[in-house]
Amino acid sequence: MGIIYAQDNLSLGQMAARWVAREVLICPNLVLGLPTGSTPIGMYHYLTRLTQEGILSFTQARTFNLDEYVGLTTDHPQSYAFFMREHFWSKVDLPKGNADIPRGDVSNLAAECRRYDEAIQGAGGIGVQILGLGLNGHIGFNEPSYNMEICTHVVDLTAETIQANTRFFSDSDAVPRQAITMGVGSIMQARKILLLISGESKRDILTKALYGPVSTEVPSSILQLHADLTVLTDIKLNT
Numbered sequence: 001m002g003i004i005y006a007q008d009n010l011s012l013g014q015m016a017a018r019w020v021a022r023e024v025l026i027c028p029n030l031v032l033g034l035p036t037g038s039t040p041i042g043m044y045h046y047l048t049r050l051t052q053e054g055i056l057s058f059t060q061a062r063t064f065n066l067d068e069y070v071g072l073t074t075d076h077p078q079s080y081a082f083f084m085r086e087h088f089w090s091k092v093d094l095p096k097g098n099a100d101i102p103r104g105d106v107s108n109l110a111a112e113c114r115r116y117d118e119a120i121q122g123a124g125g126i127g128v129q130i131l132g133l134g135l136n137g138h139i140g141f142n143e144p145s146y147n148m149e150i151c152t153h154v155v156d157l158t159a160e161t162i163q164a165n166t167r168f169f170s171d172s173d174a175v176p177r178q179a180i181t182m183g184v185g186s187i188m189q190a191r192k193i194l195l196l197i198s199g200e201s202k203r204d205i206l207t208k209a210l211y212g213p214v215s216t217e218v219p220s221s222i223l224q225l226h227a228d229l230t231v232l233t234d235i236k237l238n239t
């Protein structure tokens with residue numbers, strides 16, 4: 001595991017974008033696993049800038065998002081599909097057919113989970129996976145539980161996650177109670193992982209994730225077992 005420290009949230013976004021850009025420049029047909037949320041917004045901003053300046057191109061890349069809320073259509077402003085269009089897909093030269101995200105608005109969610117896993121496998125698996133970290137230790141929407149799911153699955157969101165994500169909705173009742181998420185199998189099979197964490201509120205959970213026991217209660221702790229994990233954070237750890 002390597003830890004890279006950023007001065008603040010702004011430089012974290014720039015450094016994450018440069019890290020990803022290097023991977024895409026080395027391997028233009030890279031398969032990228034992508035997160036949504038507050039943390040990667042700066043990264044998407046700088047990746048957009050690099051693309052618009054002609055330094056970077058996503059024309060041969062493929063992307064798979066980690067998760068989506070169940071019940072939201074792709075044009076719902078709080079859907080992750082909407083987020084991706086707003087922050088990335090519409091801004092860079094990634095061909096439309098090369099970006100995939102689980103659909104949370106289909107009637108047969110089990111079939112959608114199978115489709116998603118087959119699409120990831122069909123692309124050769126995830127090459128580089130970018131992750132954020134939930135306050136409760138989740139990665140994607142793999143929530144603390146008694147077990148870890150390997151494949152894409154539907155998950156009941158924990159009260160903590162609903163509370164944390166209420167900031168994006170009118171009130172907590174409007175937050176979907178379920179999501180569809182990539183499992184830890186697809187995440188751990190990625191060749192490289194970049195974990196982004198910003199803000200003092202995540203100090204405790206980051207410490208547990210990186211140095212605590214590997215446990216299903218802290219799903220991100222499984223990342224300790226990955227062979228090529230880079231952590232990029234603006235939290236100075238006292239280790």
Ligand code: F6R
Pocket residue numbers: 034035036037038039040066067080131132133134135138139140141
């Ligand atoms: C979202 C995702 C989540 C977030 C996590 C942190 O696609 O995978 O695991 O990365 O909830 O979210 P922020 O960055 O908003 O704190």
